[in-house]
Amino acid sequence: MTRPQSRLATLGVAAGALLVLLGSTIYQVDQRQQALVVRFGDPIRVVRAPGLHLKAPFLDRVIKFDNRNIALNADQEEVIAADQERLVVDAFVRYRITDPRQFYKTLRDETVAHDRLERIVNASLRQTIGRANSEEVIAGKRALVMAAIRDEVGRQVRASNLGVQIIDVRIKRADLPEANQKAVFERMQTARQQEAAQTRAIGEQQKREIVATATEEAEKIRGEGDAKRAELFASSFGRDPSFAAFYRSMQAYEASLGQGDTTLVLSPDSAFFKYFQKGPQG
Template identity: 40%
Template sequence: MRSGTFLVGALFVAVVGVLSSIFIVDEREKALVLQFGQIKAVKEDPGLAFKIPFIQEVVRYDDRILSLDTPPIEVTPSDDRRLVVDAFARYRIADVVRFRQAVGAGGLREAESQLADVLNDNIRAVLGAEGVTSNTILSAERSTLMDRIRVRADGRAAEFGLDVVDVRLKQTNLPDQNLGATFDRMRAEREREATDERARGAEAAQRVQAQADRTVVELVSDAQREAEIIRGEADAERNGIFAAAYSADEEFFRFYRSLTAYENALKGSNSTLVITPDSEFFEFLDGAGLSGTPNAN
């Protein structure tokens, strides 16, 4: 009976020992096998792995891309306009051995504390470099600056086994005490730009108006010239007709011109013409003007 109990106990201890020596590495993690704090094995491939029970322990680290939000910090670009920058980084544990040696038992909490210091130092260094102004930080060149911060931070983070995948500036704001002055300066700049635009618009309008006036003068001048040409041609044609009529029957032409003169001289209902009775003006009224005409009746 006593031997049976001993056998069961030994079997139980053996099962517990076997189970304690087996562990599973998930595909989303990496594991280190430690013995008295020293690294004995690195398990990066998913699946079953073994360790010495009760002597060795397994420490697991997340192998996925992780996020870190940095606290807002103040930076001073080269134009001395202070900005409050809020950034975040995405990183992963690239070398678990170096990571363990750098942070020890502190794990991710210690690593993120060190990484935050690295990011803040490089954010200040890049955004405060010569030639980098607040307008540059707020413009399309922002992505270039973020990539520069990532490269510098990745070089430092590699010392404790981390790979910085990305760095982004979430917010870039002005300190509260600078907002009023900045808004006034922005308003003054916009008013100046508006004044310049109005001046350029007025100048363009004057050019258009001058061009239109010149075009009107040219069109009127051309029309008057053409009208004078047409009038001259008409007068010439009329004179030609008169000349032809005069040469055909001189006496009739004189009679027609006298009637036209009578009509022009005696216009209106109360026209008065004072003239001597023997004036040549009446030669066709008393019949004398037609006396010598062969066709007169």
């Protein structure tokens, strides 16, 4: 090999070595990532700023973690509610790695993290749903149940010091096993019908009580009016006996002739028609 060729080969080797050195020294962090610098298996530095960074060549290793919310779909779980009904529940979790150093120490990577979090979620599902009725989980109070599960998962994650924050836990689906659905829905329907019948019965009872009270009040008012009228008539009759006779005759005329189709056979000088012949004072 000639001297120029040897020099070129040396330069090529040097350039290659320089590239390897730079590649082992410089690393890039994306804005969607955060990095952990590890030396001989021990985490020494967390890097969250995006851009180019330096590390000790051949000594340091860079592990990158997602800086965004991470979704985890938990496996379908069969749990028993407080009313002893079996429920098939699908849930999903959203979490974020807040402490890469602690995350690496306890979980190492997202695969292990998903397995650990899924076990925590399933345990929280069994514990929380075990305190609620199946109807509450399926429809009535699902939001409250999900909030309770989220709080329980967050508490266990904080207690385990995993370096993650639970953003949300939601139940995607909570149904009865197919073998139980018909019987349970029929029981729920019967319960609703019983509640409706009870509500109607209460309404009817209240209606009868209101009508009875109103009738009693009306009879009382009518009685007071009749008593007052009788009192006024008695007072008037006592002051003027002729008026009393005239009033009674008018009542008799109304009773006998008020229908318009009554036939009476009386003597012309009958006392019945005296007020047709004379005035009230005659």
